[in-house]
Amino acid sequence: FIFSTNHVIELVTKMKVVIQKCAGKTPEVHILSQLQAEFKTSSLEVLFKKSSGDANNGTFKISRKGSRLEVVES
Numbered sequence: 001f002i003f004s005t006n007h008v009i010e011l012v013t014k015m016k017v018v019i020q021k022c023a024g025k026t027p028e029v030h031i032l033s034q035l036q037a038e039f040k041t042s043s044l045e046v047l048f049k050k051s052s053g054d055a056n057n058g059t060f061k062i063s064r065k066g067s068r069l070e071v072v073e074s
Contacts (some may be wrong), residue, residue, distance in 0.1 A: 037069075044069045 012029060019027045034047045044067055051074040061072045 043067065046071065049073070 037044050037046050046069045049072045063070050
């Protein structure tokens with residue numbers, strides 16, 4: 001299960017506001033280009049990449065190579 005970009009931004013923003021209110025300071029936010037994920041019985045490394053071209057048409061290509069899942073924005 002991969003969140004769409006809009007939902008991740010919304011979730012991180014809301015969590016940041018709640019943490020800031022509780023702790024009294026702004027939390028550090030780290031954005032990674034890869035992560036480990038569990039899908040049913042297998043563990044995958046999910047990589048997020050951007051294609052090398054200048055054009056950005058908002059489409060994504062998702063491919064699985066063994067235990068690696070690549071999400072490429074083109």
